[in-house]
Amino acid sequence: MRKPNLGDAQLEVLRYIMDHHPVTVREVADHAARTQGLARTTILTVMERLREKRYLTRRKKEGVYHYSPTVSAGEVLQGMVKQFVEGTLQGAMSPFFAYLSKPGNVSDKEFDELKRLVDDLAEQRKESKEK
Secondary structure, three states: OOOOOOOHHHHHHHHHHHHHOOEOHHHHHHHHHHHHOOOHHHHHHHHHHHHHOOOEEEEEEOOEEEEEEOOOHHHHHHHHHHHHHHHHOOOOOHHHHHHHHOOOOOOHHHHHHHHHHHHHHHHHHHHHHHO
16 A cells, blocks of 8 residues: 655655654654754654655553554655655656766765665566566
8 A cells, every 4th residue: 555755854754763663752852852952742743744655553551652663764765765766756766866866966875775676676577577
C-alpha cells in the first residue's frame, strides 16, 4: 500500500524515531527543541500526523504513549525516490541517471553499490525472460 507524502518536518521526526524507538513525545520534543528549536506541541502534532498516515504506531505503557515506526528507513527512502521519479520526473529515469553520471555526485562506495544493484536488476530481468 502506498503511503502519503512526508513533509520535511515529518521526515526529520520520523528519522529520529526510527533511530531511537520506542520513544515518547517528550523524548522527541526534547531532541527537537535542542536541535531545531521546535515546541512540544509542534512535535506532538507532527507525530500524530505521522500516526494518521500510518508511519507510526503507539502503545501505552504506564500511562505514557511510546511511538515506533511501522516502516523501515529503506522503505521510506524508496517511497520518496519513487514519488520524485513519478511526480517530478514524470517517470523518466534518464534525468536521474544523467545526474548520477556527473563527476563528484557518486562516491566510490556508492558507485560499487550502484553496480551491484544494476547487476541484480540484470539478473532479475534475465530470470523473468526465461519464465
